[in-house]
Structures are given as structure tokens and as C-alpha cells.
Amino acid sequence: MAQTMSIVMLLSLIAFAPLAFSQKTGSLSPKFYDRSCPKAVEIVKSVVANAVAKETRMAASLLRLHFHDCFVKGCDASILLDSTGTLISEKRSNPNRNSARGFEVIEQIKSALEKECPQTVSCADIMALAARDSTVLTGGPSWEVPLGRRDARDASLSGSNNNIPAPNNTFQTILTKFKLKGLNVVDLVALSGSHTIGNSRCTSFRQRLYNQSGNGQPDYALDQSYAAQLKPRCPRSGGDQNLFVLDFVTPLKFDNNYFKNLLASKGLLNSDQVLVTKSEASLELVKKYANDNKAFFEQFAKSMIRMGNITPLTGSKGEIRKICRKMNK
Numbered sequence: 001m002a003q004t005m006s007i008v009m010l011l012s013l014i015a016f017a018p019l020a021f022s023q024k025t026g027s028l029s030p031k032f033y034d035r036s037c038p039k040a041v042e043i044v045k046s047v048v049a050n051a052v053a054k055e056t057r058m059a060a061s062l063l064r065l066h067f068h069d070c071f072v073k074g075c076d077a078s079i080l081l082d083s084t085g086t087l088i089s090e091k092r093s094n095p096n097r098n099s100a101r102g103f104e105v106i107e108q109i110k111s112a113l114e115k116e117c118p119q120t121v122s123c124a125d126i127m128a129l130a131a132r133d134s135t136v137l138t139g140g141p142s143w144e145v146p147l148g149r150r151d152a153r154d155a156s157l158s159g160s161n162n163n164i165p166a167p168n169n170t171f172q173t174i175l176t177k178f179k180l181k182g183l184n185v186v187d188l189v190a191l192s193g194s195h196t197i198g199n200s201r202c203t204s205f206r207q208r209l210y211n212q213s214g215n216g217q218p219d220y221a222l223d224q225s226y227a228a229q230l231k232p233r234c235p236r237s238g239g240d241q242n243l244f245v246l247d248f249v250t251p252l253k254f255d256n257n258y259f260k261n262l263l264a265s266k267g268l269l270n271s272d273q274v275l276v277t278k279s280e281a282s283l284e285l286v287k288k289y290a291n292d293n294k295a296f297f298e299q300f301a302k303s304m305i306r307m308g309n310i311t312p313l314t315g316s317k318g319e320i321r322k323i324c325r326k327m328n329k
């Protein structure tokens with residue numbers, strides 16, 4: 001009897017081993033909608049293409065949205081939910097308030113998909129696809145997006161405030177926040193390359209221009225002639241929301257100029273510049289990507305897949321929302 005039991009147990013262990021393995025390495029698959037909504041990937045791409053044709057910056061905004069979603073409870077579309085009587089929206093957090101954008105484009109994609117195949121494609125997957133499409137449309141690398149995420153029925157304002165790195169966090173704090181999500185220094189440097197496109201508000205880097213360490217001195221790791229160009233539209237006070245390009249050389253093109261800027265002390269955010277001033281490992285990676293666009297593109301694609309795999313809701317967890325800004329009834 002005991003012997004039969006152990007044989008059964010052994011057999012079931014073998015039978016379930018591949019399942020356990022696939023769950024551990026991520027249960028998402030690029031083919032997830034191949035049968036249930038074969039046009040899903042194409043529909044997302046066409047709406048994103050229209051939005052980016054209207055406004056190039058939208059590519060950057062959609063790429064960032066996926067990041068700000070994934071770092072809070074995983075890639076579960078929690079960032080898209082509006083506040084209700086019982087839920088406080090992540091849209092109010094420090095990193096998102098007056099800053100996160102692209103919500104209408106996600107909603108437009110969702111409504112196109114609801115017409116094609118109702119309640120099939122998650123809002124979390126829409127953001128992952130839109131991030132890839134945005135990268136490609138601005139000249140960056142492509143990758144197959146693993147799919148099958150489901151949408152959260154809750155959000156976390158504190159998670160959004162605490163888990164998403166701030167531009168004035170130290171290098172160590174930023175790296176720790178990445179490590180808490182299972183990402184490493186290679187992912188940190190490659191994904192920071194997203195700042196090759198898009199904008200920042202004055203308020204996100206003002207400290208560097210006037211009072212970096214609380215002693216009334218600027219950040220001398222910032223090229224002072226570049227700083228002088230930034231100051232007129234980013235004064236000591238006022239102009240908080242004024243916009244500046246993150247990569248002043250090729251602001252609309254996804255390329256490795258961001259890394260070249262860092263080596264010239266012309267990274268806009270403190271969190272950009274610390275990649276060359278605070279860690280030897282990180283500096284070496286910046287040099288590598290500045291010299292080798294292909295290496296940057298290859299790693300960026302890999303790291304985006306890794307970021308997109310952060311604790312997705314799968315199986316019977318969560319739901320497929322009908323409208324991305326609201327939970328289903």
C-alpha cells in the first residue's frame with residue numbers, strides 16, 4: 001500500500017513538474033490570443049500608430065505607463081483604475097500625478113478590442129503591447145510580447161509612491177527598488193534607456209540646477225553649460241510643469257544617444273546621471289550601450305520582457321475589464 005502510494009506520488013510529481021517549471025519562468029505566452037482574438041495584436045498596433053502619428057510623445061507616455069503599472073503589484077493594469085468610494089487611484093501618486101498620460105489611448109484600444117472580441121483581451125496586456133509598439137514606432141527594437149495577464153480588482157497608492165523610483169533617489173535606492181521586482185543592474189541600465197524619448201517636467205530635476213545637496217550648490221555632475229540652457233525655463237521657483245526633452249540630441253528617436261549624453265554629463269534627471277557616477281558596474285554598461293546600439297537594443301527587448309513578467313495575474317485571478325478605468329460590476 002505504502003509502495004503504491006509512493007509510486008502514485010512519484011508519477012504525479014513527474015506529471016506536474018513541467019507545469020511547475022513553466023509557472024516559475026512565467027506562464028505568459030505570445031500566442032495567448034491566437035485563437036480567442038487573432039486580430040488583437042494588430043488592432044493594438046494600429047490604434048497606437050494613429051496616436052503616435054498625431055503626437056510623437058505619446059509613444060514615450062505609453063512606454064512609461066507599462067513601467068508604472070508593473071512596479072506596483074505587478075503588471076495588472078492597477079494604474080488605470082479611477083478612484084471610487086472604496087478605491088484610491090494610483091493616478092494620484094507622486095510619480096503619476098500631473099505626469100502619467102496616455103490613458104485615453106489605452107481606453108481607445110480597449111473599445112476597439114471589445115468590438116472585435118468582448119471581454120477577452122486584458123488592459124494589462126494592452127499596455128504591454130502598446131509599450132512594444134511605441135518602442136518600434138520611434139525606431140527602437142521589437143520583441144514578441146508574452147500575453148495572458150489579467151486585470152486587478154484593486155490598486156495601491158502607497159505601492160505607487162514607494163515602489164516606483166523617484167528621480168532624486170540614490171543609485172542604491174533605485175537599484176534596490178529594481179531588485180525588489182526581480183530586476184538587476186543590467187535591467188536598470190537598459191530600461192533607463194527609455195529616457196531616449198519623451199519629456200520631463202522642470203519639477204523633476206530642478207534640485208540639480210540650484211540646490212543639489214542642500215548647500216545651495218548645483219549638481220556639478222551636470223554639465224554647467226547644459227544647466228545654463230535649462231535654467232531660463234526651469235527657474236528657482238515657478239514653471240514646475242514646463243517640459244524638457246529627456247534626450248536633447250535626438251528627442252523623438254529611440255536610439256542610444258541617451259547613453260552618450262550620460263557620458264557627456266548631460267543626463268537630465270539625477271537618476272540618469274547616477275548611472276555613470278555612482279557605480280562601476282553601471283558605468284561599464286552605459287559605456288557598452290553608448291558604443292553599441294545593437295547591444296542596447298537586444299538587452300532592452302530582453303529587459304522589457306523581464307519587466308512585463310513581474311507577478312502577472314493569471315488563471316482565475318483578477319478579471320478581464322470591459323473598460324480599463326473601471327472594475328467590472
Ligand code: HEM
Pocket residue numbers: 057059060061062063064067098099100101165166167168174188191192194195197198199200201202204269271
Ligand atoms: C530607473 C528609474 C527611473 C526613474 C527615477 C524615472 C523617472 C522619470 C521621471 C521623473 C520622468 C519625468 C516625469 C515628469 O516630470 O513628468 C520620467 C519620464 C519617462 N520615463 Fe522614467 N524613470 C525611471 C525608469 C524608467 C523606465 C524603467 C522606463 C520604461 C521602461 C521609463 C520610461 C520613461 C519615459 C518613456 C518617460 C517620458 C514620458 C513622457 O514623455 O510622457 N522610465 N521618468
Ligand SMILES: *[C@@H]1O[C@H](CO)[C@@H](O)[C@H](O)[C@H]1NC(C)=O
Pocket residue numbers: 166168
Ligand atoms: C526628493 O524630492 C522630493 C519631492 O520634490 C522632496 O520632497 C525630497 O526632499 C527630495 N529628497 C531628497 C533626498 O532630496
Ligand SMILES: *[C@@H]1O[C@H](CO)[C@@H](O)[C@H](O)[C@H]1NC(C)=O
Pocket residue numbers: 211213214215216
Ligand atoms: C537648499 O536646501 C536646503 C535644505 O533643503 C535649505 O535649507 C536651503 O535654504 C536651500 N538653499 C538655497 C540657496 O535654496
